[in-house]
Amino acid sequence: MAVYTEVADEDLAAFVERYDIGRLLSCKGIAEGVENSNFLVHTEAGHFILTLYEKRVDPADLPFFLGLMQHLAARDISCPTPLVAGDGRMLGTLADRPAAMVTFLDGMWVRRPRPEHCAALGAGLAALHLAGADFPMSRRNALSVTDWRPLFDKSAAEADTVAAGLAREIAEELDALERAWPGGLPSGVIHADLFPDNVFFIGTELSGLIDFYFACTDAFAYDVAICLNAWCFEPDLSFNVTKARALLNAYRRVRPFTPAEFRALPLLARGAALRFLLTRLHDWLRVPPGALVTPKDPLEYLKKLRFHRSVSSASAYGLDA
Ligand SMILES: Nc1ncnc2c1ncn2[C@@H]1O[C@H](COP(=O)(O)OP(=O)(O)OP(=O)(O)O)[C@@H](O)[C@H]1O
Numbered sequence: 001m002a003v004y005t006e007v008a009d010e011d012l013a014a015f016v017e018r019y020d021i022g023r024l025l026s027c028k029g030i031a032e033g034v035e036n037s038n039f040l041v042h043t044e045a046g047h048f049i050l051t052l053y054e055k056r057v058d059p060a061d062l063p064f065f066l067g068l069m070q071h072l073a074a075r076d077i078s079c080p081t082p083l084v085a086g087d088g089r090m091l092g093t094l095a096d097r098p099a100a101m102v103t104f105l106d107g108m109w110v111r112r113p114r115p116e117h118c119a120a121l122g123a124g125l126a127a128l129h130l131a132g133a134d135f136p137m138s139r140r141n142a143l144s145v146t147d148w149r150p151l152f153d154k155s156a157a158e159a160d161t162v163a164a165g166l167a168r169e170i171a172e173e174l175d176a177l178e179r180a181w182p183g184g185l186p187s188g189v190i191h192a193d194l195f196p197d198n199v200f201f202i203g204t205e206l207s208g209l210i211d212f213y214f215a216c217t218d219a220f221a222y223d224v225a226i227c228l229n230a231w232c233f234e235p236d237l238s239f240n241v242t243k244a245r246a247l248l249n250a251y252r253r254v255r256p257f258t259p260a261e262f263r264a265l266p267l268l269a270r271g272a273a274l275r276f277l278l279t280r281l282h283d284w285l286r287v288p289p290g291a292l293v294t295p296k297d298p299l300e301y302l303k304k305l306r307f308h309r310s311v312s313s314a315s316a317y318g319l320d321a
């Protein structure tokens with residue numbers, strides 16, 4: 001579920017009136033997503049998405065996220081464009097939460113991506129990286145290599161209740177990644193959570209990228225590694241090299257990899273797998289009683305991590321040097 005906050009009808013109508021989008025006709029809560037409360041708003045001017053930012057989003061980061069979407073949309077990246085209210089602001093307050101309205105994107109996310117989808121994703125990701133190059137703001141990645149150990153510390157004592165030996169395996173992986181994590185790779189704005197449920201398609205054509213609320217400034221190839229993890233494994237968690245090759249080749253046709261990025265890819269993929277293993281483990285151990293949210297399986301990412309540990313070069317991902 002992702003409607004944590006109920007909004008009174010008159011407050012919603014007053015909020016919508018701040019924008020030049022005609023009268024409010026209807027508003028429905030959206031069940032998907034886990035972080036924020038989202039509503040589909042219909043007005044005389046069309047459909048929009050209203051988001052109320054819940055506690056995991058730091059309000060200080062909102063100008064970065066909203067400014068980034070505005071910047072990318074102006075450079076032909078199909079992403080939600082924040083609406084600007086009559087007072088010139090993109091951010092308002094509704095039901096005591098920071099709130100914004102963005103444009104609605106057509107398309108659906110793909111439950112079982114095929115190589116064609118992975119190729120479209122690769123090209124879209126590279127285009128996003130290029131389009132973000134002149135975005136003037138920056139945001140530190142709050143879930144990068146130096147943040148993983150403090151995050152793990154919160155779950156270490158209970159990790160073995162999820163899988164025997166998990167605490168030790170994560171601790172060893174952390175040691176290895178902290179020692180070897182590459183610095184100095186080409187960096188800029190990355191999405192950092194470009195999973196299939198954040199990418200809309202119409203047929204095999206990519207129609208939109210959403211959910212920029214983990215976006216930050218970090219290595220481009222790390223974003224690619226996140227996508228390799230999220231898009232290129234089968235439901236039985238076997239690695240699909242055809243999908244990886246499609247993703248990576250489409251990416252590099254738009255933005256070629258440097259030799260250092262090429263070499264770093266297996267390590268970055270391990271790091272990306274560990275990042276999602278750790279956030280999922282944290283959430284798995286803290287499901288609030290009675291919550292309607294289904295936590296995501298941390299062990300899926302343990303298996304992906306083990307795969308990347310067995311990889312010695314980017315050619316295992318279908319990439320020729
Ligand atoms: N601009 C948009 N156009 C169309 N639908 C959208 C848009 N933004 C969000 N949605 C719908 O709302 C759902 C939830 O959005 P989103 O993934 O941003 O929520 P969240 O709670 O922040 O996410 P998550 O749990 O993935 O971090 C999406 O799956 C999609 O169905």
Ligand SMILES: N[C@@H](CCO)C(=O)O
Pocket residue numbers: 193195276279280296
């Ligand atoms: N994409 C994340 C959750 C939302 O950010 C995951 O699958 O763990």
